[in-house]
Amino acid sequence: DVKVTQSSRYLVKRTGEKVFLECVQDMDHENMFWYRQDPGLGLRLIYFSYDVKMKEKGDIPEGYSVSREKKERFSLILESASTNQTSMYLCASSNRGRADTQYFGPGTRLTVL
């Protein structure tokens, strides 16, 4: 069965803290994605990775960085968390090629105080 897992369901951090969100998939997918989801704004792509050590900016990369050292793992890093980064963060993975089905993790609800 397809599985994407995220390190935390809920996370509370303080302004200025460094935050790591981890995502692991067990489907041997090439592509991995980080989105944030906010009411009325839908899912917005932060970063995308199509291979190990490869990354591409999405629509809203400011304030975020990513790391993909292994195929199955894709990390999202908030270097200095701010209150406007309070959101639901969703990780997804898919096969390479014409846009394929994306499988989502359960999400991490991050609150920055």
Added chain:
Amino acid sequence: QKEVEQNSGPLSVPEGAIASLNCTYSDRGSQSFFWYRQYSGKSPELIMFIYSNGDKEDGRFTAQLNKASQYVSLLIRDSQPSDSATYLCAVNRYSSASKIIFGSGTRLSIRP
């Protein structure tokens, strides 16, 4: 203009009726079109994808694509209370086949 537009709803449909969800997109080069369902507090899950003009049926769900009009729709026949959810339309970007853009979703409520 948003790249993928959906009416936010809520769309209220009586149980047993047909629910019709609509989506328009702006990139004429888009090739792949998806409908995801998202229950409250859960992550999106794929219901259907469609690549060619016309209709594609899967059980109670039918996806319809009209590339000339840049229009995608999802029909849900014999609507059930369990169909109450937010439905996200997603479209790939011509410039990057693997990336898809999501609409902000239509909230569907099936009333018994």
